[in-house]
Amino acid sequence: MTDSTQALFTRLGGTSAMVEIVDQMYARVLGDPDLAPFFEGAEMDRVRSMQYHFLASAFDGPIEYSGAELTKIHAGRGIKATHFAKFCGHFADVLEERGVAPRDVDDALGRLAMFRDKITGDANVDG
Numbered sequence: 001m002t003d004s005t006q007a008l009f010t011r012l013g014g015t016s017a018m019v020e021i022v023d024q025m026y027a028r029v030l031g032d033p034d035l036a037p038f039f040e041g042a043e044m045d046r047v048r049s050m051q052y053h054f055l056a057s058a059f060d061g062p063i064e065y066s067g068a069e070l071t072k073i074h075a076g077r078g079i080k081a082t083h084f085a086k087f088c089g090h091f092a093d094v095l096e097e098r099g100v101a102p103r104d105v106d107d108a109l110g111r112l113a114m115f116r117d118k119i120t121g122d123a124n125v126d127g
């Protein structure tokens, strides 16, 4: 069904699959003692909804992200590269568990990696 000429959003299964992927990812993130404390007090329905919009847009879906700028929302929270890596690891685990093709998992992770410095606040952005 899917081929590499389709948008990544479509290859991952489109709208309903992306909503499930985001839900499953935050279930893991909130179950991870290293990551859960960051989300204490966060309005998770909003975070899940905005994350869906963000990822749908980053994966070439038919959506424009209209939430807060990533640097601003994550600044001052003490998020390190190790947290970012674990977060992405949960995302990859969800995709793999859903049987997403390895090529598409790599594509998705490559796109997330581009946002690392915005999330961790590292100044050494090279692009």
Ligand code: HEM
Pocket: 035, 038, 039, 041, 042, 043, 046, 047, 050, 051, 054, 067, 068, 070, 073, 074, 079, 083, 084, 087, 112, 113, 115, 116, 119
């Ligand atoms: C590629 C990785 C990530 C992306 C694309 C991302 C994206 C987002 C988005 C779209 C929101 C919602 C913004 C809004 O409400 O308008 C959000 C909120 C949030 N993110 Fe991330 N995020 C990422 C990684 C992380 C990591 C690694 C952490 C911490 C370990 C984190 C912690 C948070 C917290 C705590 C909030 C909620 C802020 C609040 O409303 O109180 N994020 N993120």
